[in-house]
Amino acid sequence: MRIRNPNTRRKDSGSAATAAMLALIIVVMVVTTVYIFVSRPVWSVPPPPITSVGVDIDHQYDLTLYVTGTVFILSQLGLAYAIFRFRDRGQKAHFTRGNNTMEVLWTTATIILFLGLGILGHKAWAAVRFTEASPEAIKVEVTTNQFVYNFRYPGADGKFGRLDPKQISASTGNALGIDANDPAGKDDIVVPTLTVPVNREVELLIRSQDVIHNFFVRELRLQQDAVPGLEVPLHFTANTIGDYEIVCTQLCGLGHYRMRSVLHVVSDSDYLKFLKEQAPVQ
Amino acid sequence: MSSHAHAHPVVHAPTGFISKYIFSVDHKVIGIQYFLLALTSVVIGIILSLLMRFHLVWPGAHLPFVNGGIMTPEQYAALVTMHGTIMVFFVLTTAPQGGFGNYFLPIQIGAADMAFPRLNMLSFWVTFLAFVCIVAAFFVPGGAPISGWTGYTPLSGLGDVTGPGEGWGQTMWILSISLFCLASLLGALNFIATTIDLRAPGMSLFRMPLTCWGWFVTAILGLLAFGVLLAGGILLLLDRSAGTSFFIPAGVVVSDQVQNHSGGSPLLWQHLFWFFGHPEVYIAILPGMGVASHVLSTFSRKPVFGYRAMAYAICGIGFLGFMVWGHHMFLSGMSPYSGFAFSVMTMAIGVPSAIKTFNWLGTLWGGKIQFKSPMLFAIGFVSLFVSGGLSGLFLAQPAVDNLLHATYYVVAHFHLVMGVAAIFGIFAATYFWFPKMFGRMMNEPLGKLHFWFTFVGAYCIFMPMHFLGIAGGIRRYADSTGVQYLPPLQPLHYFMTIAAFITGAAQLLFIINFFWSLKRGPRASINPWNATTLEWITASPPPHDNFGGNYPSVYRGPYEYSVPGASEDFTPQNVPPAEVARAK
Numbered sequence: 001m002r003i004r005n006p007n008t009r010r011k012d013s014g015s016a017a018t019a020a021m022l023a024l025i026i027v028v029m030v031v032t033t034v035y036i037f038v039s040r041p042v043w044s045v046p047p048p049p050i051t052s053v054g055v056d057i058d059h060q061y062d063l064t065l066y067v068t069g070t071v072f073i074l075s076q077l078g079l080a081y082a083i084f085r086f087r088d089r090g091q092k093a094h095f096t097r098g099n100n101t102m103e104v105l106w107t108t109a110t111i112i113l114f115l116g117l118g119i120l121g122h123k124a125w126a127a128v129r130f131t132e133a134s135p136e137a138i139k140v141e142v143t144t145n146q147f148v149y150n151f152r153y154p155g156a157d158g159k160f161g162r163l164d165p166k167q168i169s170a171s172t173g174n175a176l177g178i179d180a181n182d183p184a185g186k187d188d189i190v191v192p193t194l195t196v197p198v199n200r201e202v203e204l205l206i207r208s209q210d211v212i213h214n215f216f217v218r219e220l221r222l223q224q225d226a227v228p229g230l231e232v233p234l235h236f237t238a239n240t241i242g243d244y245e246i247v248c249t250q251l252c253g254l255g256h257y258r259m260r261s262v263l264h265v266v267s268d269s270d271y272l273k274f275l276k277e278q279a280p281v282q
Numbered sequence: 283m284s285s286h287a288h289a290h291p292v293v294h295a296p297t298g299f300i301s302k303y304i305f306s307v308d309h310k311v312i313g314i315q316y317f318l319l320a321l322t323s324v325v326i327g328i329i330l331s332l333l334m335r336f337h338l339v340w341p342g343a344h345l346p347f348v349n350g351g352i353m354t355p356e357q358y359a360a361l362v363t364m365h366g367t368i369m370v371f372f373v374l375t376t377a378p379q380g381g382f383g384n385y386f387l388p389i390q391i392g393a394a395d396m397a398f399p400r401l402n403m404l405s406f407w408v409t410f411l412a413f414v415c416i417v418a419a420f421f422v423p424g425g426a427p428i429s430g431w432t433g434y435t436p437l438s439g440l441g442d443v444t445g446p447g448e449g450w451g452q453t454m455w456i457l458s459i460s461l462f463c464l465a466s467l468l469g470a471l472n473f474i475a476t477t478i479d480l481r482a483p484g485m486s487l488f489r490m491p492l493t494c495w496g497w498f499v500t501a502i503l504g505l506l507a508f509g510v511l512l513a514g515g516i517l518l519l520l521d522r523s524a525g526t527s528f529f530i531p532a533g534v535v536v537s538d539q540v541q542n543h544s545g546g547s548p549l550l551w552q553h554l555f556w557f558f559g560h561p562e563v564y565i566a567i568l569p570g571m572g573v574a575s576h577v578l579s580t581f582s583r584k585p586v587f588g589y590r591a592m593a594y595a596i597c598g599i600g601f602l603g604f605m606v607w608g609h610h611m612f613l614s615g616m617s618p619y620s621g622f623a624f625s626v627m628t629m630a631i632g633v634p635s636a637i638k639t640f641n642w643l644g645t646l647w648g649g650k651i652q653f654k655s656p657m658l659f660a661i662g663f664v665s666l667f668v669s670g671g672l673s674g675l676f677l678a679q680p681a682v683d684n685l686l687h688a689t690y691y692v693v694a695h696f697h698l699v700m701g702v703a704a705i706f707g708i709f710a711a712t713y714f715w716f717p718k719m720f721g722r723m724m725n726e727p728l729g730k731l732h733f734w735f736t737f738v739g740a741y742c743i744f745m746p747m748h749f750l751g752i753a754g755g756i757r758r759y760a761d762s763t764g765v766q767y768l769p770p771l772q773p774l775h776y777f778m779t780i781a782a783f784i785t786g787a788a789q790l791l792f793i794i795n796f797f798w799s800l801k802r803g804p805r806a807s808i809n810p811w812n813a814t815t816l817e818w819i820t821a822s823p824p825p826h827d828n829f830g831g832n833y834p835s836v837y838r839g840p841y842e843y844s845v846p847g848a849s850e851d852f853t854p855q856n857v858p859p860a861e862v863a864r865a866k
């Protein structure tokens with residue numbers, strides 16, 4: 001029979017208060033986090049996707065959220081429970097060095113869960129990145145430099161003019177350095193915003209003149225670095241007419257935060273109108 | 283090893299001030315030097331982060347110490363760069379490994395010092411030189427670099443044509459990082475040799491405390507990773523100053539000027555950087571995991587649940603840590619097929635991480651939990667590690683990365699899992715080992731108060747940050763005025779900034795507690811926590827040669843708490859079995 005002295009009791013109640021408070025903080029943190037994920041206030045979600053691949057990506061995101069959300073809730077609440085339940089009340093600790101069955105069990109479970117998730121997620125990635133754009137896709141070249149985007153359409157001949165870095169001169173209007181001696185470049189259209197027709201496949205050829213930039217449109221669920229020395233293809237088919245912001249996500253210098261452009265997704269007729277208006281006077 | 287192993291002569295401590303406290307070869311003094319360097323760095327790092335948080339909410343405010351009054355975008359980018367660099371290198375790498383590892387690895391394995399004490403001293407002083415270089419970057423012409431702690435080329439490779447701070451500031455940054463790598467390489471060699479060669483009789487690898495496993499595997503990671511960044515740093519320096527083109531391709535044009543480079547690859551820098559950079563994450567967190575296990579077991583009065591599984595998981599994380607660097611580069615222009623491979627490897631690293639979490643819960647389960655300050659921080663570590671780790675499963679998938687890459691979601695993820703969790707590991711270690719290091723106890727109520735503010739504060743800063751990222755908030759933006767969809771997300775920034783200032787201020791509680799206890803704390807006994815490992819069988823603080831010539835032999839594993847039949851609820855590693863039986 002143990003005799004408790006007043007000091008021990010005081011220590012115990014102290015441990016109960018600390019345990020209760022810590023467990024409570026963890027529970028409140030879990031409940032708040034879950035509440036925000038479930039109620040989806042506007043500042044916690046991206047705008048809806050405008051491509052079918054974007055829908056797939058969101059689906060994979062949701063699946064990941066369910067898996068990680070379950071693990072998050074169970075392990076945090078388990079932690080809170082253990083803290084409170086097994087606080088020092090003068091009891092003896094239960095001696096154990098572990099349990100191999102449980103080790104095997106949770107190792108196997110996480111292997112299946114995590115690797116399964118990774119392999120499933122591969123589908124939405126492959127849909128954009130393992131495939132090439134169809135030959136009919138509209139080609140637009142995206143060129144970045146500090147801190148602007150330029151979009152080049154090949155014009156009526158369907159061919160981009162040759163580029164010559166030495167001829168780059170932003171002040172005289174040849175920001176891309178289109179070679180004056182190449183006839184294919186004569187009808188190239190260079191504009192600061194990206195206009196594409198709705199429901200038509202577009203292939204972007206993304207490049208950079210100076211440092212690494214990025215092309216990101218939330219609604220496309222697409223992001224790609226623009227790397228000097230590389231021309232990275234990226235294709236998408238936008239299904240909703242509207243204006244969407246293009247932003248740079250790769251630290252590119254002091255103007256990084258204001259490097260933006262706009263993606264205009266327009267009707268077929270508006271697209272033709274755009275091409276006509278922009279065509280250089282021959 | 284012969285049976286005479288115990289009969290070491292007593293090594294007398296140096297008596298001169300300089301040889302005792304400045305150019306000391308004693309691993310304990312060097313450990314404290316590293317710790318104080320990290321403490322200085324973390325104060326600088328926190329101030330930089332608070333300046334950033336302030337600017338994100340009040341971009342037009344006049345600041346008395348800023349040249350011109352209002353912070354410019356390049357000054358913001360410089361803060362981003364310097365905060366990241368100082369925190370990752372000089373805090374998260376320096377404190378857990380250089381600080382606590384240096385101090386406690388030799389003691390916990392029963393050794394008199396590190397294997398190469400002079401090399402140890404050299405490591406610290408080269409690290410210090412690296413620190414001087416990084417701080418100097420603020421004061422050179424053009425100011426601090428603006429290319430982030432990742433220093434991506436060509437932004438970092440072309441000199442000041444690409445932006446202010448990219449001249450002298452970037453050069454100082456590269457020098458600092460290269461020196462740091464050199465110092466860490468020397469340190470890693472020392473840790474590995476010490477662990478392998480200097481263990482006391484009976485101290486088999488699987489009798490080492492999990493802290494030692496953490497430091498050992500971290501040292502192996504350091505040995506393999508820092509050399510690669512060192513090479514990268516030298517190549518980058520050559521690109522900048524000797525006209526080479528390792529990282530810069532042909533045809534790069536800045537301000538209409540064709541740069542005189544050709545043949546290099548910007549992605550090569552990213553590969554070299556992240557081949558170091560990802561293991562670096564584990565360099566920061568593995569010692570913290572060791573400390574968490576160590577402290578959880580001590581204050582649950584239970585053995586670590588699944589000790590071997592924990593040791594294997596540390597090795598597993600270390601091994602896999604070298605195969606996942608490409609997950610930082612899914613959208614960099616790297617082959618999408620390698621993106622898939624890196625993705626699967628990254629998901630796999632969740633497995634040993636989950637094993638660790640479950641075993642921590644198993645350690646608490648059925649325990650007799652005592653809520654001392656170190657225990658609170660260790661429990662906080664587990665909670666934060668879970669929260670921060672799980673978001674990694676989103677970022678590990680390249681498809682989902684299309685939405686989340688380079689947003690505040692990433693910032694939230696790595697701050698929770700390698701920033702705050704690792705800091706909690708450092709705090710747990712400080713509260714736990716302070717009595718041993720300085721011979722005095724820290725103040726418990728202040729320690730608890732510090733914990734409540736920091737734990738709640740960390741969640742208030744970094745949980746909302748996930749939502750900001752999912753909604754499309756881009757990291758490293760100087761303010762929200764450049765992109766139209768950002769201003770509606772500002773309320774999140776306000777909340778986080780206020781939380782950051784409160785949490786930052788609460789760190790004064792720690793600083794006060796630390797220095798007050800150093801002078802006024804109650805004297806610590808040899809073993810104030812009734813713990814089992816070898817640091818608790820010697821004086822507080824330990825003598826120059828750690829055990830006063832009386833070197834221990836080891837008879838059992840490190841976490842023998844509440845063993846049925848033993849008279850006490852802890853059985854130290856060095857007590858012969860006969861004495862345990864006698865006590866019974």
